[in-house]
Amino acid sequence: MKHKISFLPDNLEAVAMDGEDILAVLTSTGLKINASCGGAGTCARCKLILEKGKIEGGGRERLDQDEVEAGYFLACKASAVSDLVVRIPDASRQNDLFESDEGATSLAALEDSLKFWLIDMPVKKVQLKLPKPNLTDSVDDLRRLKRVFAIKIASDKEILADLDLVRSLAKAIRDADFLVTVSYIETASSIEIIRVEAGDTTKDHFAVAVDVGTTTIGASLIDLVQEREVASLSSYNGQANFGDDVISRIIFAAKPNGLTKLKDAVVVTISGLITGLLEKSGRTAGDISAIFLAGNTIMTHLLLGIDPKYIREEPYIPTAVDFPWMKAADLNLDILGHARAFVFPSVASYVGGDVVAGVVANRISSGDKLTLYIDVGTNGEIVLGNSDWLMACSCSAGPAFEGGGVKDGMKAAEGAIEKVEIDEESLEARVSVIGGVKPSGICGSGLIDLLAELFLKRVVDQRGKIDPALKGPRIRENGGGLEYIVAFGSETASGRDIVIGEADIDNLLRAKAAVFAGVTMLLESMSLNPESIDEILIAGSFGRYLNVEKIQIIGMLFETEAGKVRYVGNGSLSGATLAALSKQVISEAEKVAERMTYLELSADPKFMDAYISALFLPHTDVELFPSVMERFKAAGT
Ligand code: FES
Numbered sequence: 001m002k003h004k005i006s007f008l009p010d011n012l013e014a015v016a017m018d019g020e021d022i023l024a025v026l027t028s029t030g031l032k033i034n035a036s037c038g039g040a041g042t043c044a045r046c047k048l049i050l051e052k053g054k055i056e057g058g059g060r061e062r063l064d065q066d067e068v069e070a071g072y073f074l075a076c077k078a079s080a081v082s083d084l085v086v087r088i089p090d091a092s093r094q095n096d097l098f099e100s101d102e103g104a105t106s107l108a109a110l111e112d113s114l115k116f117w118l119i120d121m122p123v124k125k126v127q128l129k130l131p132k133p134n135l136t137d138s139v140d141d142l143r144r145l146k147r148v149f150a151i152k153i154a155s156d157k158e159i160l161a162d163l164d165l166v167r168s169l170a171k172a173i174r175d176a177d178f179l180v181t182v183s184y185i186e187t188a189s190s191i192e193i194i195r196v197e198a199g200d201t202t203k204d205h206f207a208v209a210v211d212v213g214t215t216t217i218g219a220s221l222i223d224l225v226q227e228r229e230v231a232s233l234s235s236y237n238g239q240a241n242f243g244d245d246v247i248s249r250i251i252f253a254a255k256p257n258g259l260t261k262l263k264d265a266v267v268v269t270i271s272g273l274i275t276g277l278l279e280k281s282g283r284t285a286g287d288i289s290a291i292f293l294a295g296n297t298i299m300t301h302l303l304l305g306i307d308p309k310y311i312r313e314e315p316y317i318p319t320a321v322d323f324p325w326m327k328a329a330d331l332n333l334d335i336l337g338h339a340r341a342f343v344f345p346s347v348a349s350y351v352g353g354d355v356v357a358g359v360v361a362n363r364i365s366s367g368d369k370l371t372l373y374i375d376v377g378t379n380g381e382i383v384l385g386n387s388d389w390l391m392a393c394s395c396s397a398g399p400a401f402e403g404g405g406v407k408d409g410m411k412a413a414e415g416a417i418e419k420v421e422i423d424e425e426s427l428e429a430r431v432s433v434i435g436g437v438k439p440s441g442i443c444g445s446g447l448i449d450l451l452a453e454l455f456l457k458r459v460v461d462q463r464g465k466i467d468p469a470l471k472g473p474r475i476r477e478n479g480g481g482l483e484y485i486v487a488f489g490s491e492t493a494s495g496r497d498i499v500i501g502e503a504d505i506d507n508l509l510r511a512k513a514a515v516f517a518g519v520t521m522l523l524e525s526m527s528l529n530p531e532s533i534d535e536i537l538i539a540g541s542f543g544r545y546l547n548v549e550k551i552q553i554i555g556m557l558f559e560t561e562a563g564k565v566r567y568v569g570n571g572s573l574s575g576a577t578l579a580a581l582s583k584q585v586i587s588e589a590e591k592v593a594e595r596m597t598y599l600e601l602s603a604d605p606k607f608m609d610a611y612i613s614a615l616f617l618p619h620t621d622v623e624l625f626p627s628v629m630e631r632f633k634a635a636g637t
Pocket residue numbers: 034035036037038039040041042043044045046074075076077
């Protein structure tokens with residue numbers, strides 16, 4: 001039996017096959033909702049509201065009584081028994097393009113790096129006036145073009161052109177009376193003509209830089225003539241409907257059609273971002289000459305349609321870590337037509353092109369300072385080194401700092417609480433919100449602030465448990481645990497209280513402990529102590545106002561001089577952006593991926609010990625955090 005399902009408020013319809021779960025039906029429409037556990041029925045985030053019709057199942061035992069009464073059910077645990085009308089509540093939705101507020105990703109913020117790298121774009125445009133053929137000069141169009149082109153760019157490298165280009169050549173040459181613009185890509189050994197356009201289009205020359213994150217995908221449109229970023233957007237990765245972290249995505253990829261679904265989902269997200277960037281900037285798809293993509297190894301495999309299965313099985317082998325330039329159309333990013341794609345090379349199974357891009361963008365591989373680079377994404381990647389050596393490891397931090405796995409967590413965008421202060425006496429919270437609007441949730445920087453404040457003001461203990469003896473309007477029981485109300489419903493955008501509960505705190509503790517344990521292992525492997533590090537760079541999608549002191553209070557990072565630590569925003573997107581402008585950045589990325597040594601932590605029992613010890617605030621060994629504990633004691637007197 002088939003049933004029709006209407007999804008509101010989008011007014012999209014889809015047909016459910018017998019027994020098909022409603023999450024799968026919804027996903028087939030292109031809609032995205034939270035589904036952290038990938039449909040296992042454990043995260044309770046895929047909530048929908050039944051407005052009409054009958055369902056089987058629904059996972060209501062995982063919902064609050066008031067939610068059940070309001071018609072809520074879990075999409076992954078329900079199937080249709082009749083035609084249905086269901087509503088997607090805002091809290092479940094994941095489909096907006098948003099202007100991220102991560103800071104330090106725009107070209108203006110990369111000014112220092114830009115001075116360092118030679119501006120010499122990998123994809124260029126040049127205008128040519130070809131001599132018209134006649135009976136004494138009857139050479140074919142392609143050789144005519146190559147002859148003039150080779151002189152213009154003064155190169156004796158082999159010049160290549162594929163069949164698609166040759167098919168379009170005769171018309172392009174004659175449409176503007178033998179005046180053409182040639183787009184080309186230069187590698188070490190050859191030059192490939194990728195497009196011939198009629199007339200002079202040298203001013204319409206753009207690239208897209210993309211950070212292919214597990215949870216969030218960020219993209220920027222770069223004007224290659226003006227050397228400036230003209231638009232920037234982010235979106236949740238559409239693969240989130242199939243699980244939160246890279247492991248659940250690998251598991252999903254093994255299901256029938258799983259790999260195709262994951263590939264399609266990320267391609268749809270990136271294509272949506274490109275459409276958004278073009279709309280925002282008033283440009284068209286034809287203006288885009290190239291796209292530069294940086295992602296972790298699993299995201300890269302899935303984007304390219306490569307099965308990531310063996311990454312998860314000992315000895316954890318990726319199928320490939322470096323890739324030739326390819327046609328964007330081969331990735332199904334058909335919006336770009338002729339454009340070429342560069343995918344950043346990875347290092348190993350769990351250290352990917354995103355971290356390579358960040359290391360190059362922040363000149364760690366080309367500088368003398370011993371630098372610790374921590375990229376806190378869903379998959380935390382940590383690098384230690386300088387121009388002499390580079391060592392990397394990876395730890396599964398989970399998406400908590402990107403707003404996943406935390407009830408009122410959200411991306412760093414308008415409406416996100418980015419800073420929190422708690423009054424010691426009254427336990428009242430003072431928050432600042434991105435965009436100065438009513439709050440909708442809490443982004444990574446806000447969550448770090450909040451956790452640090454809750455600890456310093458003794459609302460939570462070292463285990464992250466809320467003190468049951470505390471009384472007041474901000475603390476209440478909810479579903480067997482306690483929660484702290486960060487903003488009351490009367491002050492929020494949705495009219496609902498914004499809260500942090502003990503389960504949320506547990507997820508934050510797990511994320512910070514994974515990072516701390518990774519850093520500890522990396523230092524130990526090189527027999528170094530924290531004092532030997534000259535500089536610490538934190539990358540990620542926390543939000544513009546990441547407070548590095550609070551990072552140390554929660555014990556994500558060891559205590560160190562504040563001046564040594566710097567937040568660098570989205571390092572992966574910075575690297576992808578710089579690659580659009582400089583061939584040097586691309587060749588440096590290739591060298592970095594080759595020479596970075598990977599430290600595999602999953603097989604090391606010492607990592608688990610370090611992780612468990614770090615699950616406390618700030619740590620089980622408080623002697624590691626003397627200043628934090630001094631502040632903690634002072635706050636309690
Ligand atoms: Fe439905 Fe997690 S409970 S996706």
